[in-house]
Amino acid sequence: MDKPAQLPGGNSRTISDHDGLLRAAFDALRAGVCVVDAGGCFVMVNPAFCSMTGFSTDELIGRPWTVAAPEEIAARAERFLPAVLADSAHIPDHWKIRRKDGMLFDALVSFRPLSYQGGKYAVLSFSDITEAKRADDEIRDLKRDLEHALLKRTELLRRNRNVLLELAALDKSNRAVALQAILGASARTMGVERVSYWRLANDRTAIECEMLFALSRDGLDTEFAGTRLDATRFPRYFTAIIENRPVVAPDAQTHDATAEFTRDYLIPRGITSMLDAPVWLRGQVVGVICHEHVGAAREWTPEEVDFGSSMATMISLTLEAARRHELNEELARSEEKYRHVIENANEAIVIAQDGRIRYANPQTSRLSGYSPEELHAKSFLDFVYDEDKALVGANYMKRMRGETAESSYDFRIVDKQGTVRWLNINAVSLDWEGRPATLNFLTDISENKKLQQSLQRNLAEREALLQSALVGITFAVDRHLTWVNETYARMLGYRREELIDQKSLVHFPDTASYEAFGANAYPVLASGKPFEAEQQMRRKDGSLIWVHLHGIAVDPSNLSKGTIWTNIDITERRRAVEEIRRALDKERELNELKSRFVAMTSHEFRTPLATILSSAELLDRHHERLSAAERHEIFGRIGSGVERMARMLDNVLTIGQAETHAMDFSPARIDLPALCRSLVEEARVHAGPEHHLEFVFQGESPEAALDEKLLRHALGNLLLNALKYSPRGGRVDFRASLDAGKAVFEIADQGIGIPKEDHARMFDAFHRAANVGNISGTGLGLAIVKKSIDLHGGDIAFESNVGRGTRFIITLPLGKH
């Protein structure tokens, strides 16, 4: 506002003079307000009026009010204003106010008369309703568009519903036909180029296209079917499908679940948008229906998304229906097959209910000779042989009552020709047309029965034969005795019944021999060869016998069918063989002894004989040339030679007696120290000054009864041996001690010793150690020593090292003999 508005007519009083507040309010009004005098000129305008019309206050004051009036009002201004002033004008609410620039704007107008201090004025006020009007227009347009869209969608839904209804009515028993109809309908309804169904592999690692409908060719793309996509390459897509999330991808190349298809799948096929929905069957995702749009990318409307899901449901229904159809067909085929089996079965198959035959297959008629009508006409028991009626009837009743009955047994019938036939029945309970019945399988076993009777006769004969056999016979299965004959049982001291079903371990001396026998025998038996062995076996009383076993397998390829064994007690035979072997050993020993004796006599007897002969010849040939002393000496040599031979003969005799246990043993009280001293003296004389023999005696002589001759022989022999096998100048120690009821003699030398290999045989007659060299000897000495000590109940032992010497220790009990 440039300056305060003025009232017209020279009246200089300002509003502020009258009421400053009123003026301020006038200026602050948002509505445009002006006061027009009776002449139709502006006398007051407020700033809002100027702002809305584009005029300044000065441009308006005193100017006709029509500058801002719409043309139709301005045209009627002359009549219009007086009518306003008279308050009789019909004033429209909405005006088009003219701005200074000529533009019009919508305004809500009030034009009222005003009387002020005798003058007539009109007050025009208005507000700009351009924006409100535009909003109204827009709302109207929007409403129109909305109604249009609603109409269109309603149409779409109606169409979709019709498609769904058509598809729902579709015969889905043929999977391929139904699937093609669904895919085609979906492609056409939604205007999608490619609509396909993909099967999900059972392990959920891949999908395979079962069928693709191409809109442009209005048919199937059979070449594409079979295309396979692996989950490893398209993990996000598989995750979405398996988690049953529809994939709504307006821009398939950027969508989270489908972007991974871009390079290899989408671009080559020009696919821009995808709408995929998982297909479910009995709670499991089994596939996916894919809508693949080719061309400019498109948004998928909720209706389309719903429709896509409905198509998936439709496929589920198809899969279920097709499967059910297949099952029904299979069931029909199966029923046909079973009917065929039953009709052509070799067994008679009968369903019995209420004591009557409700169904009988053709074999029943062939078997019994009765027609089906005849079979149905009577109680089934009428066909049963009199003696078996009770058995069959009882079993039937038990089964009908739900009790346990024999499921398989044999009975007889009388066929139409009056022949008695044996049947084997296998019966089970079943529900027949809603009531209990029995299903019976009957086999004609008349021939079997005849054979069985014949077999039983044969078996009885064979049993008698085997029982009377002289050898033990057993039949074993898995090393268990399933049959044994009487001879076998007797051989092992059992009754037959005690042995049947026993593990054959019972006859073996121990588990180890049982297992070893099995390990040896069964590989041979499995090779088809018989197995033979001599085996020690344990009788019931614990005693052991030797048995010769001979086994064969019933079927070498399957040992569990059993093995047959013959068993002969060879204990006596083995004992006899053992005795013969011992006798032969003894004979061999004696022969060896004889050989050694011959060898010994050959050498050892010839030496004294040579002395005797040469002495005799010397005396004979040169008697007169020899002095008396020389002759005496020569006779002495003859005497020595004879004594030497006599000693050897004594030894031979003694050992001979010992071998035949005829050695004389005459214990008597002896003076043991005196005996020892005497032996030492003799040994010293024999050995000469070249050897040192030391003797020590401890203890007092008790009242001991010993055989002096044997003891002299034993100790003397050991002493002479010690000297004989010692080097010149060698020392021999002889210790004798008596205490605590025993006499101990030790004779130790520093001689050649005895090799270890000879220790065990040192007391054998005629045996001499390997290292004796040319030292003469008969090999009888130690044998006689041992026998002598044995006769005293004493003990002789030795320790020896080759080259270092030998120590003999004799221990004699000093008991009274």
Add this chain to the structure above:
Amino acid sequence: MATLLIIEDETPIRANLRQLLQLEGYTVLETANGEEGVAAAHARQPDLVLCDILMPGMDGYAVLAALRASPATKALPFIFLTASANRSEREQAIARGADEYLVKPVRIAEVLAAIDSVLQRRKGKPEGEQS
């Protein structure tokens, strides 16, 4: 008369043999074991050796081998006088170079014949040649 060396561990036999041979006119040397026998053969150069086989220490075969191994005694006539009557042993002794093998007990006439025969045979052959 020839000089004979007796090697024999059995004293009575050795004594009887020495006396018998001496009374027959031979010069007789004697030893009681093999070692002394070999030494005596070298030292006294007898014309013939009468030797036992089984003796303590060096036996008759060892004596024979030692004599045959030495140039001085390798042709020395050598007779075994032994108690071993084994036929195979006799063959073995002859094979090893003994001139004769006599088994005890033996009559002196037989011993003398053997000595004579061996010495005669040796005389008919050039020195150093063995039978």
